[in-house]
Amino acid sequence: MSFKLKRYPLVSIITVNYNQAEVTCALLESLNKITYPNLEVIVVDNHSTNDDPAIIKKRYPNIVFIQNPINYGFAAGNNYGLMRARGEYIMLLNNDIEVPSDFLEPLIAKLEKNPEIGAVSPRIRFFYQPDIIQYAGYTAMDKITIRNAAIGYREKDRGQYNEDRETPSAHGAAMVVPMRVVKEIGLMSYIFFLYYEEADWCERILRAGYKIFYVGSSYVLHKESVSTGKLSPLKIYYLNRNRIVFMRRNLHGKEYYIALLYQLFVAIPKNAFAFLIKGKISLFLAYYRAIGWHVAHLFSKEIHENPML
DSSP states (O other): OOOOOSOOOOEEEEEEESSOHHHHHHHHHHHTTOSOOSEEEEEEEOOOOSSOTHHHHHHOTTSEEEEOSSOOOHHHHHHHHHHHOOOSEEEEEOTTEEOOTTSHHHHHHHHHHOTTEEEEEEEEEETTEEEEEEESOBOOOOTTTOOOOBTTTTOBOSSTTOSOEEOSOOBTTEEEEEHHHHHHHOSOOGGGSSSSHHHHHHHHHHHTTOEEEEEEEEEEEEOSOSSOOOOOHHHHHHHHHHHHHHHHHHOOHHHHHHHHHHIIIIIHHHHHHHHHHTTOHHHHHHHHHHHHHHHHTTTOGGGGOOOOO
């Protein structure tokens, strides 16, 4: 679908690199071919140690390249990009994505048409199986399990999600937000480090009175495997730690206590002991480190901080 815009505001595309210089270069190569004419690309390197991130700037000298001295996490990496961005719109784009040439115009057209929209995401399909959908909007976050589901996940793309629709959350792998909204609601919370940061950001966008849309006339390709990603102690620790951080930041009163009881006495014990029975001790312990973090930070004000731009 071809989109003609009345104007082409500057868009700042931000991507975070960590030990994946070649993957990031593939994204930049695809961005070099897009038709949108007013763009700045910001690559934030989160202290890569396994390869040489300098090749990114060497191959693509027109990008803005930020090298962090420490890996502060995914949320912080994006925040450093947001602080440097000059665009009227900012796009967070995972480095393991590649884009078709005309993907950006429909997203900007949607935001330009309706100032009540605070974030948009395109359809996301799997790079290695490009006819299979990863995301076509989200279901609402369940107030007890603190989980949501991607609409269309693993479905063959037959055009069934071509229509734009309101969604409770954008997808952190590819989302566009007007800079004026970022200035109003603030940056991502640094507390998350990894996982749930964009879900929390979207909650803040909604609370500020904005809508979030899935835009069916745009798509990107994500290199995440269709098969379930390997569970590591790091992934289990941050997913469970941050699920409770999300609860502490976004649920209140009765809802909060019901969700907390469910996590502490149903979800986490059930999942943790399943790993214990299978002899996966490191994964079992990751669950309890996640709970231990919350015991140690029971009265931490940092949990509720929203850094401003």
